[in-house]
Amino acid sequence: MVLDTFKQTLSKFATKSKPGDDVIVGLDIGTEYVKALIARVKGDAIEIMGVGRMHQELADMHSGAIADIAGVVKNCEAALAEAETEAGVRGKHVVIGIAGELVKGVTHTIRYRRPQPDRPLDESEMEFIIEKVQTRAAAKAQKQIALETGNDDVEVKLVNSALVSIHIDGYKVSNPIGFQGKDVAVQIYTAFAPMVHIGALERVADELALELIAVAAEPFAVSRSVLGTDANSSFTAILADVGGGTTDIAVVNDGGVEGTKMFGIGGRSFTNTIAGDMNISYDQAEKLKVNIDNEHVKESVKKDVEQAIDKTLEVWLAGVELALGEFDSIDHLPNRILLCGGGASLEQLVKALETRQWYKELPFTKRPSVQRIRPSEVAGITDMTAKASDHTYITAMGLLRVGYDTMIGTSNADSLKEKLNRMLRI
Incomplete structure (x- = not known):
């Protein structure tokens, strides 16, 4: 299950922690350019230490998805080498963005009628509700992608998930633990992508000798860049990432x-x-x-x-x-x-x-x-190189934030929203 996968990732990370584990590589494999950012995590802050960029050939990408793995790997190696030379360190953990028309991200609401409304809601019950939402979302995503591709056997995988809101008997709560009530409405954002696309990204990471700790739907990464670590953010906007292919x-x-x-x-x-x-x-x-x-x-x-x-x-x-x-x-x-x-x-x-x-x-x-969007508006990320200087690097900066979420999470134990979001992330 998704929660088990996340716990296994955390366990592996905790048991194999070594010098350099605080370094994240954000790899934005765009249709026109590959952008590589190498950053170090210092407490709640992310500091970019190296920036690399390499132009892609026309045949390397198609509609935001990898078309030539060998060509993309070559470009990624060049961008990484540039970033590593500047940073003076080599990252081991990478977050790669995924884009394309077959990446489906949507917010689902599930209404759960509790069999024992007088019993205070606990974390195990919340985990059960979340898994029900994700199962339903996966079925919808698979059906939609199968319809668009004409392939009923297409396999999809969850790439991102985040809690949006919780209501109990119509009352919005930020921390539902301990509340009584019959009707629990949970809104969760989920993004799914075809396994063939994710498999290509896994192959790229493998060829680069990097551990792929997360794949992020790129518009989700952009949203993470501007939201930062504030669990109570009231940020409201439409974010549009206009790339080369999508x-x-x-x-x-x-x-x-x-x-x-x-x-x-x-x-x-x-x-x-x-x-x-x-x-x-x-x-x-x-x-x-x-x-x-x-x-x-x-x-x-x-x-x-x-x-x-x-x-x-x-x-x-x-x-x-x-x-x-x-x-x-x-x-x-x-x-x-x-x-x-x-x-x-x-x-x-x-x-x-x-x-x-x-x-x-x-x-x-x-x-x-x-x-x-200006890089200075990206929450909690500082560019020590002054090279990630414009709106074209925002997606890569968002990937660093997703990497931070995956590796570190947050120390704010009082916020269930953040705790559940850590459970949801892969």
Whole structure:
């Protein structure tokens, strides 16, 4: 079971603790770049000591998932070598992000009618309720992925799970232990991915001679980056990680992850449209996209590039609208959108979110504000190198936070929410 897996991980970690076990590697295997961060855990703080980055070839990734294991391993080795040289230390434990349209993250609510409502609720009963939620969520994820792939035998695995809220007889509680009541409603976020994708990540870690301590759905990692260790956080926002192959969206409400959605349009889609419309190579199109604001680009060329970008933006905005429209259990969507990922560097994309009417049919109370996430806004992580300097490193920083959660947990024994979250993490 999930809880047993977690306890085994903790036991293994406790019995084999050695110098260097406080070092975490966050490996963001993106469609366009591999980013490696090496960090040391010091109490509640995470300090980045080394940063590495390596460009991926076109054939290495497809829609956010690994397509060529050997090619990806080579790129990861280069990024890691750069980070290790700067850090002066080699990490043993790695957290790798997973993305793609077949990664399913959603918040499920289970209502449990207690057979003995007068008996105070204890931890063993909470563990029983949590396992019921996860079993139900796994069945739904497998059915959805099987429908999308046309493969009824597809195998899925839980990659992330986190407690969102607990209600007893309609009353919200932060610590349900000791409460009496009949109806317990538990909201838990779960993310599942096909085993074939997870197997590829396990192979990469093995080839790199690193111990894979966690796989994280990338939008979940982004949410962990901004939430930090505050169990009572009221943070509320829509987080959008615009990568090379996919756009990953997480909705966070009062410190809880309501769900995550992914769709297969990212930075490469814009480049491909430019290349096709202007009849030029992919590399030429990428250079034009990145340098569109350069004064040396001819006005006629700039106009053609802008038209191609605008064409893809219409499709991308429709994808954002569709993804957010699937959060039908939320009365109102957060009025703040925070962006990260290389695709969010495109100024036209940010401007389109800020000015166009894509949000009108969605349950916003007003036009949402839009901004990129700054590394300085990532809770509890300090970049000692000053190289993880912009929004493109936020996902990798979030992976470090997931690694911290997995390895260390929290010393706050009074917060059941944190204690249960430690049980839930793999």
